Amino acid sequence: DTEVTQTPKHLVMGMTNKKSLKCEQHMGHRAMYWYKQKAKKPPELMFVYSYEKLSINESVPSRFSPECPNSSLLNLHLHALQPEDSALYLCASSQAGQPKAFFGQGTRLTVV
Amino acid sequence: DAKTTQPPSMDCAEGRAANLPCNHSTISGNEYVYWYRQIHSQGPQYIIHGLKNNETNEMASLIITEDRKSSTLILPHATLRDTAVYYCIVRVDNAGNMLTFGGGTRLMVKP
Numbered sequence: 117d118t119e120v121t122q123t124p125k126h127l128v129m130g131m132t133n134k135k136s137l138k139c140e141q142h143m144g145h146r147a148m149y150w151y152k153q154k155a156k157k158p159p160e161l162m163f164v165y166s167y168e169k170l171s172i173n174e175s176v177p178s179r180f181s182p183e184c185p186n187s188s189l190l191n192l193h194l195h196a197l198q199p200e201d202s203a204l205y206l207c208a209s210s211q212a213g214q215p216k217a218f219f220g221q222g223t224r225l226t227v228v
Numbered sequence: 229d230a231k232t233t234q235p236p237s238m239d240c241a242e243g244r245a246a247n248l249p250c251n252h253s254t255i256s257g258n259e260y261v262y263w264y265r266q267i268h269s270q271g272p273q274y275i276i277h278g279l280k281n282n283e284t285n286e287m288a289s290l291i292i293t294e295d296r297k298s299s300t301l302i303l304p305h306a307t308l309r310d311t312a313v314y315y316c317i318v319r320v321d322n323a324g325n326m327l328t329f330g331g332g333t334r335l336m337v338k339p
Binding site: 219222 | 260262266269270271272273274277313315317319327328329330331332
């Protein structure tokens, strides 16, 4: 199983809503990531978890709150987002310390 | 990480070889060259990586120049499904997990 599964595939939320994105992998990877991708731009790193601990936060606003409840799951909690946060949110996983990563298909988020 | 430079776009005829160049003139001795691609509206997909020797797998071949300042990803028989953005990334192995994506090359395979 070399899949990274992200749910939901699409999400529309209001600026006052609270929602969560979910990511799951069963490859035994101990590093998991969140990326944000705007249209026609490359993915931008948001967070890195290594062995279930947050190791990198790329100066992401606090309205994005990551959580890694166990080695297979990664969540991204969203609250009070702005329309400019509309983007494709990608989750990835890899062996710890290895740049060979497996990506999910992403959640396309629209903030209205 | 060393900076990479790729042409913004390329065309290739279906069935022909697609040769995608990447310049990484400031690469250091322990940095690997990784290639990923992203088909429209999907997550990036790992293709291949190498240090200094040429590499081949079921998807592509990677040719790295002897001075390691540039490399070429070769798709030997491009199909329409190879239309994607191809990213060349230089990274030190075992020094962290992050992948930093540059602009990439948008490859259009035409019938």
